[in-house]
């Protein structure tokens with residue numbers, strides 16, 4: 001794809017497991033590693049990247065030279081495109097599948113990305129027709145599956161993995177979100193959604209757990225307020241987990257072992 005080296009899909013079978021939160025933090029962690037990163041929010045019905053990147057309601061992309069092209073919106077050094085930049089998000093999008101797939105394809109083909117190393121696609125939740133069409137249309141180099149550890153989410157995560165297998169997109173690994181609840185007051189920890197789910201599914205599909213993130217008030221507050229953990233608390237354990245996930249994704253997708261782009265200096 002023009003202006004993009006690698007496309008990585010971030011998906012979950014089940015909704016509300018933290019896919020958008022993981023996408024935005026992973027994008028910011030890749031950027032901290034020195035890569036040029038973009039996010040395409042493919043969640044047409046419930047786009048959340050504008051809020052998570054702190055882009056105000058009503059900000060619209062500028063037209064770019066060319067036929068019906070537009071420039072992505074920049075936030076925290078990330079290039080982004082979302083339905084939220086094109087429509088009024090307070091109005092419900094009552095669209096059928098083909099219209100959703102069409103809107104997604106327009107965003108994919110008409111955005112002028114500026115020299116990206118990675119474009120992360122925040123996929124809509126589920127594995128229905130629309131998701132399968134999107135998975136087929138996106139020339140992705142890899143997919144990251146986000147799940148919570150309980151059985152009901154894992155069941156749906158399996159479907160997500162199967163979907164990418166069908167369209168021959170390699171699954172880079174699984175991110176287990178909301179693994180353990182960590183009380184910020186007393187330090188008590190509780191595995192509210194169970195334990196070991198990510199590992200079980202990774203084993204079953206011969207893939208790996210890229211990282212485990214706690215259920216933490218700060219992750220929600222920071223993402224929902226437009227300044228996700230990786231920019232607000234770059235040295236926290238959560239941000240370090242995202243850095244490790246980012247390195248593994250970059251390595252798997254680049255097929256090389258170095259931890260960032262080569263930087264050279266000249267006079």
Ligand SMILES: Nc1ncnc2c1ncn2[C@@H]1O[C@H](COP(=O)(O)OP(=O)(O)OP(=O)(O)O)[C@@H](O)[C@H]1O
Pocket residue numbers: 012014015016017018019020021022043046048124125177178213214215216217219220221223224
């Ligand atoms: N590890 C976490 N700890 C606490 N809150 C979290 C965590 N991950 C996500 N959240 C919160 O849970 C809510 C849902 O997360 P998010 O929107 O990322 O999920 P999603 O899977 O993308 O949802 P959707 O199905 O709507 O696309 C958000 O308010 C987010 O801030």
